[in-house]
Amino acid sequence: MAGGFSFDSLNRAQRDAVGTLDGPVLILAGAGTGKTRTVTCRISNMLESGISPENVLAVTFTNKAAAEMRERIGGMVGRKKAEKMTVCTFHSLCVRLLRGGIDRLGYKKNFSICTQTDQVGVMKQLIVRKGGKEEKIKAEEVLAAVSKAKNAGLPLEKMKDDFISQLAVAYDNELRVRNAVDFDDLLLLAEKLLREHADVRDHFRQVYKRVTVDEFQDTNGLQMQLLQQLVGKPYHVCVVGDDDQSIYGWRGAESANILEFERFFPNPTVIRLEENYRSTEAILHTANSLIRHNAGRREKMLRPTMAGGEPVRLVGMPGDEEEAEFIAEEILGLKGSEKRPWEDFAILFRTNMQSRKLEEALRKSQVPYRMVGAQSFFDKREVKDVMAYLEILDDPRADVPLLRILNSPPRGIGQATTVMATDFSRERELSVWEAMCDPEFADLLAAKARNAIGEFVALVVTAKAKIDGKVEPANKVLSEFLDECGYRDWLERGCKNPQEASQRMESIHELLQEVSKYVQRGKSIRKFLDDSALASDREDDDLEKKSGATLITLHASKGLEFPVVYLVGLEEGVLPHRRSIEEGTKDEERRLLYVGITRAQKKLTMTYCQARTKWGQQVGCAPSTFIPEIDEKHLIHTTYDDIMGAEVDDEELDDFFGEMEEFLKS
Numbered sequence: 001m002a003g004g005f006s007f008d009s010l011n012r013a014q015r016d017a018v019g020t021l022d023g024p025v026l027i028l029a030g031a032g033t034g035k036t037r038t039v040t041c042r043i044s045n046m047l048e049s050g051i052s053p054e055n056v057l058a059v060t061f062t063n064k065a066a067a068e069m070r071e072r073i074g075g076m077v078g079r080k081k082a083e084k085m086t087v088c089t090f091h092s093l094c095v096r097l098l099r100g101g102i103d104r105l106g107y108k109k110n111f112s113i114c115t116q117t118d119q120v121g122v123m124k125q126l127i128v129r130k131g132g133k134e135e136k137i138k139a140e141e142v143l144a145a146v147s148k149a150k151n152a153g154l155p156l157e158k159m160k161d162d163f164i165s166q167l168a169v170a171y172d173n174e175l176r177v178r179n180a181v182d183f184d185d186l187l188l189l190a191e192k193l194l195r196e197h198a199d200v201r202d203h204f205r206q207v208y209k210r211v212t213v214d215e216f217q218d219t220n221g222l223q224m225q226l227l228q229q230l231v232g233k234p235y236h237v238c239v240v241g242d243d244d245q246s247i248y249g250w251r252g253a254e255s256a257n258i259l260e261f262e263r264f265f266p267n268p269t270v271i272r273l274e275e276n277y278r279s280t281e282a283i284l285h286t287a288n289s290l291i292r293h294n295a296g297r298r299e300k301m302l303r304p305t306m307a308g309g310e311p312v313r314l315v316g317m318p319g320d321e322e323e324a325e326f327i328a329e330e331i332l333g334l335k336g337s338e339k340r341p342w343e344d345f346a347i348l349f350r351t352n353m354q355s356r357k358l359e360e361a362l363r364k365s366q367v368p369y370r371m372v373g374a375q376s377f378f379d380k381r382e383v384k385d386v387m388a389y390l391e392i393l394d395d396p397r398a399d400v401p402l403l404r405i406l407n408s409p410p411r412g413i414g415q416a417t418t419v420m421a422t423d424f425s426r427e428r429e430l431s432v433w434e435a436m437c438d439p440e441f442a443d444l445l446a447a448k449a450r451n452a453i454g455e456f457v458a459l460v461v462t463a464k465a466k467i468d469g470k471v472e473p474a475n476k477v478l479s480e481f482l483d484e485c486g487y488r489d490w491l492e493r494g495c496k497n498p499q500e501a502s503q504r505m506e507s508i509h510e511l512l513q514e515v516s517k518y519v520q521r522g523k524s525i526r527k528f529l530d531d532s533a534l535a536s537d538r539e540d541d542d543l544e545k546k547s548g549a550t551l552i553t554l555h556a557s558k559g560l561e562f563p564v565v566y567l568v569g570l571e572e573g574v575l576p577h578r579r580s581i582e583e584g585t586k587d588e589e590r591r592l593l594y595v596g597i598t599r600a601q602k603k604l605t606m607t608y609c610q611a612r613t614k615w616g617q618q619v620g621c622a623p624s625t626f627i628p629e630i631d632e633k634h635l636i637h638t639t640y641d642d643i644m645g646a647e648v649d650d651e652e653l654d655d656f657f658g659e660m661e662e663f664l665k666s
Contacts, residue, residue: 010041017271018042021049021210024265025238026258030302031245031287031598032278032561039214039240040069043085044076046210053084057208057230059093061215063534066092069214086208090223091183092534094190098181099530101193101200112180112391112398113533117384119143119171119182121404126170130163142167150184151222151252177426178399187222194229205232216241220252228264235265243298244291247555247592249585259298276302276598278561280309282634283604287597289631294587302598309634312597313605314570314627316639320354320612324361326640327566327607331549332365334564342368345549346562348596350575354568355551357613368548372556378532382491382504386511387532389487390478393464394525397431409490412452420444459485467525474525475515482508554596565600567593570608570624593626 007015014034017027018041029035039058047053060066066087074082088096095113103109114122123139146168149159156172159165175181181189194201211231213219216239219227231237239261246255261268276284281304288301317323331345347358355371362369378384385408388401396402403422407413424444425435435441437457442450463481467474482488488505495501518528550562554575569575576589597604608627611618 010038011275013271013273013275014038014041017273018045020269020271021046021051022234022236024235024261024268026261026268026270027238027240027273028258028270028298028300029240029242029273030276030300031242031595032276033273033302034275034277035214035240035242035273036069036072038273039212040072040076042238043069043212044073047073047077047081047085051210053081055207055209056085056212057093057210058085058087058212059090059214060087061089061218063089063092065214089534090219090226091186092531094186094226095530095534097190097193097200097204098186101197102189104197104200105189105193107176107181107189108179108397110179110395110397112178112400113186113530114175114180114182114400115378115384115533117379118180118400118404122174122400123167123171126167126174130167130170137163142171146171147184148252150188151220153222178403179397179431180400187226191222191226191229194226201229201232204230209236211237213237213239214241217243217246217255217258218248218253219257221254221257224254224257224264231265237265242300244294244300244591245558245595247558247588247595249588259296272300274300274303275305277305278601279598280304280306280602282309282311283597283600285634286312286604286630287594289633290590290597290626290629291594293629294590310603311634311636314630314635314637315605315607315643316623316637317607317609318611318640319618320357320609321361322640323568323607323609324357325364326643327358327568327605328361328365328367330605331362331367331564335367340563342548343550344563345566346557346560346564346599347549347551347566347568348554348557348599349551349568350554350577350592351569352553353614354574358551358568362549362551369551370546370548372550372552380504380507382507383511385487385491386478386482386508387529389481390474390515390525391529392433392460393467393474393478393481394529396433396460396464399425399432402432406456409486411456411485412448413456414449417445417449417453456485473516473519475512475519478515479512554592557599558595561599561601563601564603565596565605567596567600567604567606570606570627571612571621572624573621574612575624576626590626590629 007018010018011034014037017025017038021042027035027038029038043056043058046056058066058069060069066089070082070085070087073085073087086093086096098111099109102111120139120143123142127137127139127142142164145159145161145164146156149156149168156168157165159168175185194204208230211227213227218241227237239258241258243255243258246253246258249255257264279287279302284302284304291297315326317326327347331342334340334345335342349355349358359369359371378387385405388404391398391401392405403418406418407415421432421435421441424430424438424441425432428435428438430438436453442453445453459481463477463484466472466477471477472480488508491504492501495504514532515525515528518525550560552560554567570593573581575593576586580586580589597606608623609621611620613619
């Protein structure tokens with residue numbers, strides 16, 4: 001018995017993975033093979049074997065996964081030990097590395113982290129400044145190109161499009177002037193810090209002697225380089241993933257990291273987890289028969305622990321309207337006949353365009369449903385504003401948040417004054433706040449603007465002194481500050497209706513509650529701001545907090561499982577997507593379909609349409625070229641008309657027997 005887990009409860013491959021603690025280890029974990037359990041047991045085994053928790057680092061892709069991993073390990077080896085480990089996302093790890101050494105790269109240690117909205121704001125200003133309004137260029141498009149270049153290690157000044165290149169360089173300079181970094185910079189700068197400064201690198205190698213990376217198939221080239229800097233000989237690094245589930249190539253993920261792991265870390269122990277505990281034999285056979293058509297993959301075969309199972313259905317539909325209505329009605333029927341909860345059902349689709357018809361049909365049939373990927377809490381305008389205010393009360397020299405709220409609500413510091421303050425700060429290498437406090441700058445202003453800035457500075461200084469002197473808790477000071485500067489009243493006045501106002505006030509209340517929790521635990525505002533900036537890093541809402549059948553894209557479904565799955569739209573141009581056919585990335589689409597199939601536990605229905613509605617027109621569709629690749633052994637190929645016809649026949653039979661019964665009674 002080791003800690004809270006037993007080797008006896010693991011299968012042979014899992015035991016090998018949990019017991020192999022030294023050197024580079026590659027765990028190829030197929031869908032539904034108990035990956036999370038294996039990883040948490042392996043880390044628990046490390047801690048039970050006397051490895052210090054302070055030396056253990058586990059990197060995941062979401063904050064939620066990190067919290068779950070820590071919770072599970074805490075259940076096995078005790079919470080105290082688990083608390084001492086570092087379990088975090090890549091971005092969170094980079095913040096840890098940079099807080100200690102970013103000054104070596106010419107930044108000040110109190111750097112701000114730019115969120116998506118901040119980035120768009122900066123880029124929009126630059127587009128106007130560079131005369132790009134006529135170019136009809138979107139800030140988001142430029143930022144996507146910048147992100148791609150940064151992650152690929154390409155110099156911004158050498159980007160293909162000259163104008164985008166100019167904007168990219170200006171954006172990078174603007175962030176530096178503001179002492180701010182974006183999410184891509186976190187990775188870039190952390191890797192650079194470790195690569196260029198041997199003492200920093202050696203320090204962190206001494207701290208993190210045992211490194212585990214989950215979902216390794218989702219890492220990009222830059223994350224791989226960071227890992228190589230962080231892990232020195234004897235390479236006690238364990239990566240866990242499945243190249244068959246590498247579906248984020250469009251986001252920069254490189255399946256080569258897992259396919260060529262030996263190139264980065266020599267002679268690894270490779271362990272394959274192939275026993276699947278999720279799906280029936282019929283579903284797994286279908287998945288295996290499809291994925292073997294991908295070339296250059298790591299050989300593995302999912303083996304069922306549940307024999308047999310219902311055949312997989314492939315249903316040809318006349319159109320997307322019938323497809324949606326059929327699924328909604330069938331969910332309603334199964335709910336009644338099999339007494340399943342709504343949460344057992346999931347509809348998986350390739351593109352957001354497909355969801356509208358499905359939503360309409362579910363509403364019409366009164367099937368409650370939950371859509372995955374609504375607006376994140378941290379993307380709400382009022383949350384971003386209040387976060388900016390808090391950041392200013394922590395450190396007024398942070399330019400990005402200061403410029404966000406400088407005139408929100410309007411306080412007589414207009415755009416012209418803001419531009420003057422920004423230019424003054426740039427010329428004298430000051431922060432905008434330092435410029436605003438400079439008497440020389442005040443002399444340049446008209447009396448109205450000078451007074452407005454004076455009042456604002458006084459408000460901030462007073463509130464900051466209360467927080468620094470611990471006169472009152474930070475959440476209370478912030479709440480009072482929002483009232484004093486008139487933010488809540490202004491926000492309420494701008495709402496379209498009382499319902500919107502109530503929702504926005506509720507968001508502010510929630511945020512203040514979160515700050516209060518940090519204060520009570522004795523944690524700093526800086527820690528809260530860092531954690532929150534990282535939490536806003538695009539995580540889907542928790543499914544558990546909502547009820548109903550699940551409507552979800554194939555990409556968002558990875559890592560989830562459902563007893564009954566409908567996988568819609570197996571048509572050429574939809575799945576595989578038209579873009580992948582043009583770009584020659586059909587292998588990734590095949591993996592996406594494989595991910596979809598392996599979400600199903602008991603029942604799987606796949607559909608394709610003869611026609612779909614696009615821009616109000618019926619457009620003909622061809623069945624997906626993936627369909628002939630699927631082995632027929634556990635597949636029933638049927639059509640909408642066949643199923644509907646069979647249902648009518650049953651009804652007619654019931655009517656006949658009913659009439660016969662009545663006749664005999666009489």
